[in-house]
Amino acid sequence: MNNIEYIENFFKESKQILDNIDKNDVEKFITILFDAWKNDSQIFIFGNGGSASTATHFAADLSKTAIVKGKKRFKGISLFDNVPLVSAWINDEGWENVYLGQLQNFFQKGDIAMAISVHGGSGEGNAGEWSQNLLKGLQYAKDNGGKALGMSGFDGGAMKKMADCCIVVPFDATPHVEAFHVVLHHMIVFRLKQMIKDE
Structure with a gap:
């Protein structure tokens, strides 16, 4: 496969993803965030690896x-941005509690916890099950009067089952999933901005 063939194939797969994303989930996701804006609720966003950078980007664009x-x-x-605090939680309480611990400090009834993950908490690697810190954060929100939002890929994983709303990029490749999470977050932010203008 040469470069042009690779590029064409990537674009073809991207078009398929656009056709297969559940638009109703995206609409519900937007509505929940708009309600959070109306209610002055805080929106805590978190992820691991590339999804941590997407979480920071999403939080920056919302704010x-x-x-x-x-x-x-x-x-x-974004709950990943305070590096000293993040490293303290990892050192003292373990990676699995890095987001839960911060939510226990700041989360209030009516707030939103949003987790971003390629696999949605399913699968495992050398360190054990993936993204359990994200699932702990979402569960804390649900248990404390808030809402849990997710953005995932592949089949949605555990996150799809536990979140109040989860947008799934239905494709089994990390580059596509991470890329479309950014596409979706930009669309969501600019739609919300339009809705605020019209309010």
């Missing part, structure tokens, strides 16, 4: 890009 002059603002917070 800055979605601003409409004269309107109140989103409270989007």
Whole structure:
């Protein structure tokens, strides 16, 4: 396969993904976030690896890009950005509690916990089961009067089953899933900005 063939194949697969993403899940996801804006709720976003960078990007866009002059603002917070705090939780309580511990500090009734993961908490590697720290964070939100949102890939994993709403990129390749999480988050943020303008 040469470069052009590879590129064409990637684009073809991307078109298939667009056709297969559940639009109703995306609409529900947007509605939950808009309700959070209306209710002044905090939105805590977290992930591992590349999904941690997507979580930070999503939080930044909610808190800055979605601003409409004269309107109140989103409270989007990435739980991966305070490196000393993250490293303290890992060192003292283990990686599986790094997001749960922070939510126990800051989460209030009505807030949102949003986890981003390629596999949605299913599968395992050398360190054991993947993304259990994300699932713990989502469960804490559900147990404490908040909502749990997810963005995942493959078959959605455990996250799809436990979240109040989970957008699944239905494809079995990490590059495609991570890329479409960013595409989706941009679409969601700019749709929310339109909705705030119209409010």
